[in-house]
Amino acid sequence: MNLIIGAFTIGLILSLLSLGMLISFRMIKFTDITVDGSITLGASLSAVLIMAGWSPWLAIAMAFLAGSMAGAITGILHTKFKIQEILAGILMMTALYSINLRIMGRSNIPLLDTKTVSEGTKNLLLQSAEGGKNILILGWPVPVSDLAFFITSLAFCIILAIVLTRFLLTHFGTALRATGNNPQMVRAQGVNNNTMVVFSLALSNGLVALSGALLAQYQGFADVQMGIGMMVWGLASIIIGEALVGKSGIGITITGAILGTILFRLLIAIALRWGLNPNDLKLVTALFVFVALVAPYFFKSFSKKFLRGSNHA
Amino acid sequence: MLKIQGLTKTFFPNTVNEVKALRNIDLTIKEGSFTAVIGTNGSGKSTLLNAIAGTFIPDSGSIVLDNNQIDQWPEYKRATLIGRVFQNPFAGTAAEMSIAENIVMAMKRGESRPLTMAVTKKVKDEIADRVRMLKMGLEDRLDNPIGTLSGGQRQALTLLMATWLKPKLLLLDEHTAALDPKSAAKIAELTRQIIDQDKLTALMVTHSMQQAVDLPDRIVMMHRGQIVDDFQDEAKKRVRTHDLIDTFDRVQKRELFDESVAKLLLAQYC
Numbered sequence: 001m002n003l004i005i006g007a008f009t010i011g012l013i014l015s016l017l018s019l020g021m022l023i024s025f026r027m028i029k030f031t032d033i034t035v036d037g038s039i040t041l042g043a044s045l046s047a048v049l050i051m052a053g054w055s056p057w058l059a060i061a062m063a064f065l066a067g068s069m070a071g072a073i074t075g076i077l078h079t080k081f082k083i084q085e086i087l088a089g090i091l092m093m094t095a096l097y098s099i100n101l102r103i104m105g106r107s108n109i110p111l112l113d114t115k116t117v118s119e120g121t122k123n124l125l126l127q128s129a130e131g132g133k134n135i136l137i138l139g140w141p142v143p144v145s146d147l148a149f150f151i152t153s154l155a156f157c158i159i160l161a162i163v164l165t166r167f168l169l170t171h172f173g174t175a176l177r178a179t180g181n182n183p184q185m186v187r188a189q190g191v192n193n194n195t196m197v198v199f200s201l202a203l204s205n206g207l208v209a210l211s212g213a214l215l216a217q218y219q220g221f222a223d224v225q226m227g228i229g230m231m232v233w234g235l236a237s238i239i240i241g242e243a244l245v246g247k248s249g250i251g252i253t254i255t256g257a258i259l260g261t262i263l264f265r266l267l268i269a270i271a272l273r274w275g276l277n278p279n280d281l282k283l284v285t286a287l288f289v290f291v292a293l294v295a296p297y298f299f300k301s302f303s304k305k306f307l308r309g310s311n312h313a
Numbered sequence: 314m315l316k317i318q319g320l321t322k323t324f325f326p327n328t329v330n331e332v333k334a335l336r337n338i339d340l341t342i343k344e345g346s347f348t349a350v351i352g353t354n355g356s357g358k359s360t361l362l363n364a365i366a367g368t369f370i371p372d373s374g375s376i377v378l379d380n381n382q383i384d385q386w387p388e389y390k391r392a393t394l395i396g397r398v399f400q401n402p403f404a405g406t407a408a409e410m411s412i413a414e415n416i417v418m419a420m421k422r423g424e425s426r427p428l429t430m431a432v433t434k435k436v437k438d439e440i441a442d443r444v445r446m447l448k449m450g451l452e453d454r455l456d457n458p459i460g461t462l463s464g465g466q467r468q469a470l471t472l473l474m475a476t477w478l479k480p481k482l483l484l485l486d487e488h489t490a491a492l493d494p495k496s497a498a499k500i501a502e503l504t505r506q507i508i509d510q511d512k513l514t515a516l517m518v519t520h521s522m523q524q525a526v527d528l529p530d531r532i533v534m535m536h537r538g539q540i541v542d543d544f545q546d547e548a549k550k551r552v553r554t555h556d557l558i559d560t561f562d563r564v565q566k567r568e569l570f571d572e573s574v575a576k577l578l579l580a581q582y583c
């Protein structure tokens with residue numbers, strides 16, 4: 001049970017990463033590699049601020065702002081300085097590696113016995129548990145602190161999903177989505193598509209950094225390496241989400257991304273439980289994304305061949 | 314009113330690929346008039362429209378539209394004054410978004426886009442009312458992705474979008490060229506209808522001599538980046554398709570002649 005709650009909690013936290021990437025990869029169709037750096041930025045900045053005595057809420061707000069700035073810079077590198085999108089992201093990500101080390105002053109900050117954003121929920125639960133350290137769920141004892149973080153992340157996820165859905169359906173959000181679809185049309189309707197790209201990347205990386213900040217609080221540490229491979233991770237989650245629910249409608253797409261992230265996390269927890277070497281995890285994820293990207297084409301050409309064969313017969 | 318003076322654009326200047334796409338163009342278009350631009354392939358018709366729309370900034374010359382000097386404005390800013398329909402039926406709409414979402418984009422052309430719901434029930438009714446006029450049955454499919462429609466249907470919607478907020482200038486670049494003859498005729502008729510109704514100022518590039526004779530009230534002929542002929546008022550009323558074709562031939566012959574003379578002279582002097 002603890003394992004499942006843990007996987008769910010990480011899944012919910014990383015959903016914010018997926019939602020951010022949904023904006024860049026799917027809405028404005030920008031292959032943004034900044035993600036690997038900005039998730040660490042969120043984690044390291046919030047860890048340092050918490051160690052300095054800031055409230056965990058202010059710390060994650062600052063993480064969001066810092067992530068937005070990183071995303072905006074990637075956007076400006078691409079739109080103003082005409083650097084290819086992948087290269088713009090790589091430049092920012094590389095710069096962030098040093099920036100994150102600077103912020104933390106070392107490569108790893110442990111957050112032991114510090115307050116987290118789930119403090120309030122935890123106190124409420126402790127009251128209802130009448131002082132006990134565990135709460136029974138389906139007969140299993142679950143530590144109150146774990147449950148509190150689970151509930152807090154769930155609330156975060158639901159609120160952000162609703163706000164994001166509403167936002168994407170506004171006039172501004174509609175223009176944002178059209179930017180990825182047809183920038184020529186967007187300009188012809190009087191919208192500066194470059195501004196839209198910069199804004200979208202800021203929002204996207206803000207969410208990613210937020211996800212990193214929550215992850216640091218949950219795991220109890222920030223590490224300069226923690227962002228490596230996160231982009232592929234998010235992409236895998238988005239692909240699973242699309243396979244689960246399809247792409248019809250904003251609300252459905254967003255729900256799909258969240259479900260996809262949680263499912264992916266659960267699958268990984270199970271695989272690890274079955275003895276998958278954690279060192280192989282990134283290889284397996286990369287293979288999975290490769291298969292998911294190639295499978296549709298493979299099946300198409302396969303069915304074509306098959307149909308042709310039957311025509312001859 | 315649109316006033317163009319000394320408009321020049323050279324692509325790849327000072328290289329072997331240099332193309333003088335626009336050479337010192339002067340053109341004034343009266344408010345409420347409908348002008349066709351015709352000319353051979355590569356004569357600079359699209360370049361002229363793109364220069365007005367702001368796809369690029371011209372090398373020199375001025376463009377004044379409705380008392381605004383717009384030649385240095387970025388493309389998106391010019392869209393506050395200009396509505397456009399492209400030759401490619403896919404260029405004017407966002408394929409993955411619904412008909413309603415596409416049109417809602419056009420309902421705020423050049424205005425600020427607030428954080429309020431875009432496609433509300435009220436907006437949808439308003440859209441359905443105007444889409445019904447197209448008589449294509451699209452009013453029942455407002456939630457479908459626009460990419461599922463035919464080229465003709467998409468072009469009709471792009472035309473509707475370009476004119477939803479009355480533009481100071483409507484630019485049409487061979488907007489019926491990619492359609493089958495029946496759809497092309499329908500879009501041409503729709504174009505005339507909308508321009509008449511809203512008394513729009515319009516500039517239309519076409520390869521169809523018939524369209525050039527039938528629809529507009531002025532014909533401008535381009536060749537090699539220059540305006541070589543201009544049929545207005547009485548001259549336009551008299552002009553027939555074969556006159557246009559004759560003019561084409563004359564222009565091309567004169568050019569052949571020019572070139573052979575140039576070669577002769579070169580041979581003599583070098």
Ligand SMILES: Nc1ncnc2c1ncn2[C@@H]1O[C@H](COP(=O)(O)OP(=O)(O)OP(=O)(O)O)[C@@H](O)[C@H]1O
Pocket residue numbers: 324325332333334352353354355356357358359360361
């Ligand atoms: N973006 C560009 N870059 C380089 N050259 C260009 C560009 N746009 C147009 N040209 C060149 O400028 C010249 C004029 O092209 P333009 O597209 O304006 O012709 P057109 O009159 O519209 O022809 P068509 O009838 O074939 O559409 C051509 O030689 C073309 O190759």
Ligand SMILES: [Mg+2]
Pocket residue numbers: 358359360
């Ligand atoms: Mg052209």
